[in-house]
Structure formats: C-alpha cells, structure tokens
Amino acid sequence: MTLADACAFAEAQGWPKFRGEQIWRWVHAQGVRTFDEMTNLSRDVRDQLAARACIGSLKVAEVQTSKDGTRKLRLETRDGQSIESVLIPFEGEKTTLCISSQVGCAVDCQFCATAKMGLKRNLDAGEIVDQVYLARTLLAEVAPERRLSNLVYMGMGEPLHNYDNLVRSLRILCDDKGAKLAQRRITVSTSGLVPKLERLGKEDVRPNLAVSLNAPNDEIRDMIMPINRKWNIGKLLAALKAYPLEQRRRITFEYVLLAGVNDSLRDAGQLAKLLRGVKCKVNIIPWNPHPEAPYERPAPAVIDAFQNECKRLGLPTYLRTPRGDDIDAACGQLANRAGESRTPLVPLRVRREPPPPPPVD
Numbered sequence: 001m002t003l004a005d006a007c008a009f010a011e012a013q014g015w016p017k018f019r020g021e022q023i024w025r026w027v028h029a030q031g032v033r034t035f036d037e038m039t040n041l042s043r044d045v046r047d048q049l050a051a052r053a054c055i056g057s058l059k060v061a062e063v064q065t066s067k068d069g070t071r072k073l074r075l076e077t078r079d080g081q082s083i084e085s086v087l088i089p090f091e092g093e094k095t096t097l098c099i100s101s102q103v104g105c106a107v108d109c110q111f112c113a114t115a116k117m118g119l120k121r122n123l124d125a126g127e128i129v130d131q132v133y134l135a136r137t138l139l140a141e142v143a144p145e146r147r148l149s150n151l152v153y154m155g156m157g158e159p160l161h162n163y164d165n166l167v168r169s170l171r172i173l174c175d176d177k178g179a180k181l182a183q184r185r186i187t188v189s190t191s192g193l194v195p196k197l198e199r200l201g202k203e204d205v206r207p208n209l210a211v212s213l214n215a216p217n218d219e220i221r222d223m224i225m226p227i228n229r230k231w232n233i234g235k236l237l238a239a240l241k242a243y244p245l246e247q248r249r250r251i252t253f254e255y256v257l258l259a260g261v262n263d264s265l266r267d268a269g270q271l272a273k274l275l276r277g278v279k280c281k282v283n284i285i286p287w288n289p290h291p292e293a294p295y296e297r298p299a300p301a302v303i304d305a306f307q308n309e310c311k312r313l314g315l316p317t318y319l320r321t322p323r324g325d326d327i328d329a330a331c332g333q334l335a336n337r338a339g340e341s342r343t344p345l346v347p348l349r350v351r352r353e354p355p356p357p358p359p360v361d
C-alpha cells in the first residue's frame, strides 16, 4: 500500500484517516513486522488489523556469503516462488542492494542465467519493497557499521515489464514519511523497452537509469538480445536522448563483455562513436560465467584494451569487478539455483570473427 492506500483502508474500516498514516509509518518508517509493536494503537485496533491484514510478504529462505563479503538472499513468496536479492559492500560503510522485479524474466538475453527460467510472474509492489526491508534488517544484524546507501533494480526480471509495480514501489520507498530513500540513490536497469522509457520520463518519481546495451551495433545486439529486433539501437537512443535527465545525472550503459562476440577494438570504436553526444558513462562487465550459456569471459589483456580504446576515444568507462561470483550472485548469474538442477547447455551461435566494419559516415 502507498500512504494514500493506507489512509483509504483506514477510512473503509470506519477509522479516522490519520489512523492509516499511523499504521503506514510504523511499517515503512519504523520497520515493524507485527501489529503488536504498534504501541500507539489500541488493542482492539491491533486485533482487527491482525485479522484483516499482514505486514511483509517474503520470507528469508537462505543467505549465502561470498568470500568478498557479498551476500545473496534467497527469498520465498507466499505462493512458494523464490527470488533473489544481493547485498554488495563497497569501500567505507556504503552498501548497495540489488533487487528483483519479477520471478524469472521474459526478455531472453542470451548471456543471462535468469533468462533461462522464463517468466513465472511479476512481483507485486509489496514484494519489491519487502526485499529492501529484509535486506536492511539483515545488514543491521551482520554488519551494523554499514548502511544501505544505494538501491538498484538489476536483479531478476525486467523492471519496465512490471511497470505499475515498479513505479508503485518507488513511490513507497521514496516517500518522506516512510523509508525516505533518495531518488538519486536508486537506479532502474532496463534492456530497453522504449515505450515504457518514455512513460517513466513523465513520472513524479525519477530514478537513475541504466540501460543494458552490450553491443555497438544492431547485428550483435540482435544476436545476444532478441528484444533489439523490436526496439533497435536507433529507437533506443532516440528515447534516451529525449529522457528528461535531472541536472548532473548521466545514463549508465551496461556492457557485458563476451569473448569473441563484442570485445574487439573495432567494437570499442563503434561504441564510442554510437554514444558520442549522449550524457552517459559505460560500465564494462566482463561476463560472469554460468553453465547455461556457452560464452567465455575475455582475457584480462582484451578487457584492458577494450576499455583503453573507449577512453582514448573520449567515452567514460568503468570496469566492474565481479562481486559474489563464487555464490552465483554476480551480474547475470541470478537463477534460484538452490535445490534445483541446472538447466542443460543450450547451443547458441557464438561469433568468433570480428564484426563487419562500421558504416562510413
């Protein structure tokens, strides 16, 4: 429920509207998980609430800790589905939480483990928000010196495919009377659903945007991200250029580097040319292996050469060190593996030759 929903709920029970706000603040500002803890409500109101409502919709089923300190939470929904969230510690006290927006995903990026699950269902806004609250509680227990500083919608699922629940969860998390997360500390990652990007640009909540690009041209992107056949790079960049970015914000492009597919110097040159004039930075993510896709991570020298070429051509790039890859928690590895057999290898086309030269201006 948003704050407005909670007030409407209170009124529907025959209570004053402010009762809804009291209850809502207990949940979203104080973080309580039982009605009994709401000490400024009468016993009668607490009993009525317990009979008609519930707080939180997820249960922590498993926590795995990586040798680099990354923690993967496997969470169970009320209908027995599993999703994953990842807590990633950074220097100092900062910690980023990566959350899921769907059970599985329908987008079918060829390098991603989640894609192999297919889409089971959307998460509702409560299930999205609850990931934040459960992770925050875990962090307070295991590393009280740390704080949840950033939130990224980059876990399982395509957030813009679950648009209404995405926006609803953002409204709840950013509400000044609740969890008060800063919009500038939240990033939503998309594979490039152009009409939804245009819609997001008109909302009253405006998170940072990350776009999973992964290719410098349509030929390669068509091959590794089938969604490109619907909204190609030209359409995507046109939508991004029209997106109303707040001052001093940039779009982040994610570029998963796959050996022999999109990692040549020619690819780097084409990428730099493609993104010229776009307020952006590029996160280079050397592919995190998982058994469902027959790709390889490029050699360190190839990764360095790719990044140096981008930089030489004026494209700001950052190399993302894999985090939590020993527990399958790194980017592209989330697939609810606990207790499940892994999907057998699917043969895919892997191009080894360099791509054709970019078109001449």
Ligand code: SF4
Residues within 6 Å of the ligand: 105, 106, 107, 108, 109, 112, 113, 114, 115, 155, 156, 157, 158, 190, 191, 212, 332
């Ligand atoms: S990379 Fe993201 S959008 Fe693509 S299949 Fe995986 S979860 Fe879905």
